[in-house]
Amino acid sequence: AQSVTQLDSQVPVFEEAPVELRCNYSSSVSVYLFWYVQYPNQGLQLLLKYLSGSTLVKGINGFEAEFNKSQTSFHLRKPSVHISDTAEYFCAVSPQGGSEKLVFGKGTKLTVNP
């Protein structure tokens, strides 16, 4: 079975500051890793994903994440945030081998203040 821990439930930052949202996972098998974003009153949208290859993954809206297998982490970063990045962010894993079910963390609410 897989589990995902998002270490911060809320992260407040000022506009143009850098941000890191932390995600650790546990799994007995190899996994694919994802970050999804949820804007208020909307569904989830894929930000980026790691399937294989380079451990640094770039996504939409200037976000990137780095897969660290030894630390079982997949932290999300952005060098300079905007007010419009205010949203909830979810880290998720899916076991390799095709079950394609996503296991989500509890989410991190990012609030960008002017």
Added chain:
Amino acid sequence: DAEITQSPRHKITETGRQVTLACHQTWNHNNMFWYRQDLGHGLRLIHYSYGVQDTNKGEVSDGYSVSRSNTEDLPLTLESAASSQTSVYFCASSATGIMNTEAFFGQGTRLTVV
């Protein structure tokens, strides 16, 4: 454009009533999923389907059922609604295969059981 739609967007029902939430996708995806989102829990998997006539239980399936009679639809039924089932429900779909590991989400249905 292909899309995934949920209806209704909002529903209030009474304890003990049967309720069905609709999910329709035009992506022609084989995989469909139902999640519920609750504060402090993130998204938890209720039921999922890998194709027509296939249904499987997820992490929190008690009190819910699904059926898959065609590729496009996966309705979620609450057999006898309980207050504990007050939540926001999300439907998602994805294609089969390693390179198609992205789930597309509907806008959600907010269900209140009174």
